[in-house]
Amino acid sequence: MTVRPFTDHDIHLSLDGELPAEEREEFEAWLERNPDKKALRDRYVEDRERLRRALAGVVDEELPERLARFGIDGPSPTRAWSWGRVAAGIALFAAGGALGYLAGAYAPPPGGNGAAQVAERAIEAHVIYSAEKLHVVEVGADQKDHLVGWLSKRVGTTLVAPDFSASGYELVGGRLLPADSRAAAMFIYQDATGARISLYVVRDPGAPDTGFKLREELGACALYWLDGGYGYAVTATNMSGETLRALAGTAYQQLLAAQRG
Known part of the structure; x- marks a missing residue:
């Protein structure tokens, strides 16, 4: 049997449970032959366990005060399942990085402001991951093509990692995040x-x-918009609205060009 070459993308497929069953044995053998790739896989597994430990007591915690604005009063026969989603969704956290209940373990009521929800999630994700020192991203800028292809596939549209170098920002990498029942992409720059x-x-x-x-929350500011069935947000801290608007304009133009082919 001819064995296809494996890549870092297959590590994500394996963790997501999407690697074909007939390839798993050879994939494990490939990891054994490539200690650096095995170490990368093990790091992702370690992150998953770290998240499990960090969220172990979430189900027993009181409802976060900031979620009260969504009209959620606390556990009830019709709502108790939502708080339990945190534990049930650990697999999502492991596959794509965790926001847990900070980024939407509760779904806002039907008819809510979708644009505002995009901004809130973007800000929460930025506040959490921009502070990271060691695990800022899942896939680094050295694998940019893989990163963009992977996130495009999971989010369902053609993405690019916008070039912000003219403004002094270089790509660090990116992450896959949960957003209720959907997947969200995050690119981080420094x-x-x-x-x-x-x-x-x-x-x-x-x-x-x-x-x-424009939306300000949690000490950060997001410039966000909805276009063609997708929500987008560029988020920063300690940045003027004018500078943020310029960066968002750059992102918009490059994303639009990519989607038009």
């Missing part, structure tokens, strides 16, 4: 001082297109 910005993309079917909107 300048020479260590300041970070991020681009967040999530499918938001049925939501009307919007212009650029």
Whole structure:
């Protein structure tokens, strides 16, 4: 039997449970022949266990105060399942990085402001991951093509990692994040001082297109918009609205060009 060459993408497929059964034995043999790839896989597994431990007590915690604005009063016969989603969704956290209940273990009521939800999730993700020192991203900029292809496939649209180098920001890498029952993509950038910005993309079917909107929360600021059934947000801390708008404009133009082919 001819064995196809494996790549880092197959590590993600394996962790997601999507690697074909007939390839798993040879995949494990490939890891044994490539200690660096095995170490990478083991690091992802370790991250998953770390997240499990970190969220072990979440189900027993009181409802976070900030979620009260969504009209959620606490456990009830019709809502108790939502808090349990945190534990049930650990597999999602392991595959794509964790926001846990911070990024949407609760679904807002039907008819909520989809654009605002995009901004909230983008800001929460930025606040969590921009502070990371060792595990900022799942896939680094040295694997940019793989990163963009992987996130495009999971989110369901053609993505690019926008080039912000003219503004002094270089790509660090990216992550896959949970957003209710959907997947979201996050690209993270850093300048020479260590300041970070991020681009967040999530499918938001049925939501009307919007212009650029600004939202400030948790000490960060997001410039966000909805276009063609997807929500986008560029997020930063300690940045003027004018600079953020310029970065969002750059992202919009490059994403639009990629999607038009």
